[in-house]
Amino acid sequence: MSVTAAQGFVAAGCHAGVKRRRYDMALVATEDRAPVAAAAIFTQNKFAAPPVLLDRQRLAANGGRAAAIVVNSGNANAGTGAEGLADADAMTAAAAESLGVDKADVLVCSTGIIGTPLPMDKILAATPKLAKKLSVEGAEDAARGILTTDHKSKEAVVRGSTFTLGGMAKGCGMIAPNMATMLAFLTTDADVTSEEMTKVLRDAADRTFNTLNVDGATSTNDTVILLASARRGRPDLAEFADAVHKLCEDLTYQMARDAEGMTKMVLLRVTGAASDEEARTAAKNIAENNLVKCSWYGGDPYWGRLLGAAGSAGIAFETEKTSVAYGGTIVSRAGTNAPHDSEAVARHMAGEKLDIQVDLGLGSGSAQVIGIDLGPGYIKENSKTS
Amino acid sequence: MSVTAAQGFVAAGCHAGVKRRRYDMALVATEDRAPVAAAAIFTQNKFAAPPVLLDRQRLAANGGRAAAIVVNSGNANAGTGAEGLADADAMTAAAAESLGVDKADVLVCSTGIIGTPLPMDKILAATPKLAKKLSVEGAEDAARGILTTDHKSKEAVVRGSTFTLGGMAKGCGMIAPNMATMLAFLTTDADVTSEEMTKVLRDAADRTFNTLNVDGATSTNDTVILLASARRGRPDLAEFADAVHKLCEDLTYQMARDAEGMTKMVLLRVTGAASDEEARTAAKNIAENNLVKCSWYGGDPYWGRLLGAAGSAGIAFETEKTSVAYGGTIVSRAGTNAPHDSEAVARHMAGEKLDIQVDLGLGSGSAQVIGIDLGPGYIKENSKTS
Numbered sequence: 001m002s003v004t005a006a007q008g009f010v011a012a013g014c015h016a017g018v019k020r021r022r023y024d025m026a027l028v029a030t031e032d033r034a035p036v037a038a039a040a041i042f043t044q045n046k047f048a049a050p051p052v053l054l055d056r057q058r059l060a061a062n063g064g065r066a067a068a069i070v071v072n073s074g075n076a077n078a079g080t081g082a083e084g085l086a087d088a089d090a091m092t093a094a095a096a097e098s099l100g101v102d103k104a105d106v107l108v109c110s111t112g113i114i115g116t117p118l119p120m121d122k123i124l125a126a127t128p129k130l131a132k133k134l135s136v137e138g139a140e141d142a143a144r145g146i147l148t149t150d151h152k153s154k155e156a157v158v159r160g161s162t163f164t165l166g167g168m169a170k171g172c173g174m175i176a177p178n179m180a181t182m183l184a185f186l187t188t189d190a191d192v193t194s195e196e197m198t199k200v201l202r203d204a205a206d207r208t209f210n211t212l213n214v215d216g217a218t219s220t221n222d223t224v225i226l227l228a229s230a231r232r233g234r235p236d237l238a239e240f241a242d243a244v245h246k247l248c249e250d251l252t253y254q255m256a257r258d259a260e261g262m263t264k265m266v267l268l269r270v271t272g273a274a275s276d277e278e279a280r281t282a283a284k285n286i287a288e289n290n291l292v293k294c295s296w297y298g299g300d301p302y303w304g305r306l307l308g309a310a311g312s313a314g315i316a317f318e319t320e321k322t323s324v325a326y327g328g329t330i331v332s333r334a335g336t337n338a339p340h341d342s343e344a345v346a347r348h349m350a351g352e353k354l355d356i357q358v359d360l361g362l363g364s365g366s367a368q369v370i371g372i373d374l375g376p377g378y379i380k381e382n383s384k385t386s
Numbered sequence: 387m388s389v390t391a392a393q394g395f396v397a398a399g400c401h402a403g404v405k406r407r408r409y410d411m412a413l414v415a416t417e418d419r420a421p422v423a424a425a426a427i428f429t430q431n432k433f434a435a436p437p438v439l440l441d442r443q444r445l446a447a448n449g450g451r452a453a454a455i456v457v458n459s460g461n462a463n464a465g466t467g468a469e470g471l472a473d474a475d476a477m478t479a480a481a482a483e484s485l486g487v488d489k490a491d492v493l494v495c496s497t498g499i500i501g502t503p504l505p506m507d508k509i510l511a512a513t514p515k516l517a518k519k520l521s522v523e524g525a526e527d528a529a530r531g532i533l534t535t536d537h538k539s540k541e542a543v544v545r546g547s548t549f550t551l552g553g554m555a556k557g558c559g560m561i562a563p564n565m566a567t568m569l570a571f572l573t574t575d576a577d578v579t580s581e582e583m584t585k586v587l588r589d590a591a592d593r594t595f596n597t598l599n600v601d602g603a604t605s606t607n608d609t610v611i612l613l614a615s616a617r618r619g620r621p622d623l624a625e626f627a628d629a630v631h632k633l634c635e636d637l638t639y640q641m642a643r644d645a646e647g648m649t650k651m652v653l654l655r656v657t658g659a660a661s662d663e664e665a666r667t668a669a670k671n672i673a674e675n676n677l678v679k680c681s682w683y684g685g686d687p688y689w690g691r692l693l694g695a696a697g698s699a700g701i702a703f704e705t706e707k708t709s710v711a712y713g714g715t716i717v718s719r720a721g722t723n724a725p726h727d728s729e730a731v732a733r734h735m736a737g738e739k740l741d742i743q744v745d746l747g748l749g750s751g752s753a754q755v756i757g758i759d760l761g762p763g764y765i766k767e768n769s770k771t772s
Contacts, residue, residue, distance in 0.1 A: 043698075045694060045697045045698040046697040046703040046704075046705070047690075047694050047697030047698075047703065047721065048697070048705075078690060079689070079690040079693065079718070079721055079722050079723070080722055081706075081720055081721060081722035083722075084722070114688070114690030114691070114694070115688075115689065115690045115718070115722070115723055116723075218698045219694065220690070220694050220697070290676070290760070294764070294765055294768035294769045295768070295769065298768075298769030300769065302501075303465075303501065304464065304465045304500030304501045304606070307433045307465065308431060308433050308500070308605065308606050310433065311431045311432040311433030311606070312429075312431040312432070317432040317433065318432075319432070319433055319434075332465070332501070335465055335467060336465050336466055336469075336470070336501070337465070337501055337502075374676070375765060375769070376762050376765055378676070378680070379680055379683065379761060379762055379765065382676070382677055382680035382681070382684075383681065383683045383684030383686070
């Protein structure tokens with residue numbers, strides 16, 4: 001029941017015809033159609049899509065509240081100019097009319113190909129039917145309606161002592177970026193303000209969604225929205241923050257495992273950096289380096305490439321102080337080979353989840369990112385639009 | 387005759403046994419074995435290889451001069467620690483002894499796999515034979531001796547009104563980074579100082595070698611060295627600088643065309659940026675973006691990805707002011723589709739050399755980089771060490 005696990009929410013999904021066969025629309029609404037506190041974080045990309053621009057305006061204008069979120073997949077409504085903004089607005093107007101709410105309280109998200117106008121006739125025709133399907137049981141359909149190249153729905157629930165938190169997501173834009181977007185929709189029955197949720201969500205996203213590094217790109221449409229029905233009163237804020245982090249982490253792992261063309265997921269830790277920020281810079285440089293990613297695909301513990309990527313990251317780096325470990329086995333110290341159990345390393349490299357640590361030996365700064373290998377599947381997926 | 391086209395230089399190449407069959411050593415020396423003015427630029431990677439560390443010391447200590455350069459391919463002598471530094475020193479000592487020069491005037495470069503000690507027995511045994519082969523006619527052998535995964539030798543000559551400039555190079559580390567390195571060795575018979583050459587070389591490299599962006603990595607061993615025999619007197623410095631630029635440009639195009647797994651070379655121009663620096667940042671972000679690179683491989687004029695990459699580059703960007711052209715045909719204006727001759731674009735995309743322009747419409751900043759597509763060949767080349 002994911003996005004409807006918390007009290008006060010209903011959801012639905014359907015096939016509108018944007019995609020040929022699969023579900024391509026989703027709707028999440030409050031059970032009583034009253035607006036509730038809402039928080040959102042959006043892509044930092046300056047080539048942001050019209051739905052992102054519209055949602056930012058809405059939340060700024062209404063002080064952070066929403067009664068519904070309408071979503072389509074198959075077309076990102078990005079690179080569509082003024083017409084795209086009018087289409088996004090029309091999507092919210094249609095949903096508002098079907099639900100009997102103010103369109104100023106409806107948010108909208110799109111995900112799919114860039115640069116092609118939305119098939120508005122199909123979307124507008126499907127919206128009233130979609131609204132009629134809304135139910136607590138509709139969460140699963142909604143989770144299907146937001147997918148693009150994803151193989152599986154991504155849903156999760158975390159139960160706190162006085163509240164429930166649930167959510168659904170789709171493969172992050174950085175994974176299957178043909179389809180352009182990472183989306184996540186979260187709901188809770190705790191009573192928290194928009195400001196409180198914004199802070200909690202930003203912190204959680206920085207440690208979860210934003211650590212998932214598939215190709216270094218941020219998409220035009222990335223959006224995470226959290227709604228709070230307040231049905232079950234004030235939570236312990238620390239417990240709530242922890243629950244949001246757990247929920248986002250669960251959805252992040254589901255996205256990583258489902259990345260197009262991916263064969264290995266890598267938990268990459270950089271330690272011993274001069275600062276946490278330098279550790280993050282190093283981790284990002286390593287995880288985005290195509291040579292490193294190819295070595296992961298090949299199951300090759302080629303530590304020289306990791307150090308090469310770290311050494312060119314523009315951070316404090318002293319070859320003599322470094323060490324590199326695969327699956328807990330140190331294979332390099334001081335920038336050169338270290339004697340090690342190569343069979344243990346080979347066994348680790350053959351797995352689907354790699355644990356790699358690069359220690360810079362300089363300070364106490366550390367960071368972790370989730371990396372993905374680079375294999376032929378990625379290219380196959382991304383070398384043609386259609 | 388490339389590296390021996392200028393008066394006063396001899397060269398040789400041979401098979402020492404670092405690689406199984408192909409040539410794997412090269413030597414360039416002054417004809418009379420006297421040291422001459424030398425300038426060099428090296429990788430900025432802090433995980434720099436021992437030969438780079440040694441050459442930096444030598445040139446700093448002797449004020450910028452050299453009588454010879456000894457090179458091996460097949461093994462980069464990188465990630466080899468103190469032993470690697472001793473091996474690099476021993477290579478120069480062996481060359482110095484064979485040539486009857488001071489080892490303080492011998493430079494050394496290595497290129498190939500990382501993390502494995504040099505087979506010094508083979509290198510030391512081959513050095514005296516290599517020195518005996520030195521001749522003006524040996525340039526071609528030398529150009530073969532420095533190659534790794536390159537398919538072809540890279541040689542070029544530029545003749546000025548009062549001087550000749552020649553050189554050889556190997557595929558840049560960013561292209562075939564299994565093999566870790568871009569090397570270029572240039573010679574001239576002009577009379578120029580080390581300081582003058584350093585400045586000219588740095589400017590030229592910034593506009594040529596450093597604009598070649600294959601995967602964003604800088605290697606552990608990248609080195610460009612220029613020697614001046616002074617045989618033909620003082621040149622016009624502006625003409626000399628122009629000639630160095632032309633030579634470096636010629637070698638850069640040869641490297642791009644020979645990149646492993648590459649099927650398309652892209653001349654990517656970013657114009658209308660707020661500054662040249664912002665244009666360079668945008669061009670780098672676009673050329674390194676795997677989604678963009680996959681679209682080039684697929685021959686897909688997917689302008690949305692270019693704007694997505696530019697929009698997340700952290701520079702001034704306003705969607706409404708942008709335009710994107712493929713082969714001179716504008717396909718997008720103001721962040722949305724522009725009516726265009728799609729057959730003309732399709733013909734252009736089918737070629738091996740793409741011209742792409744992203745105009746940001748904000749200022750007069752511009753930059754050009756040479757990009758390479760990302761296809762299965764790259765992954766095949768880079769997913770296994772051996």
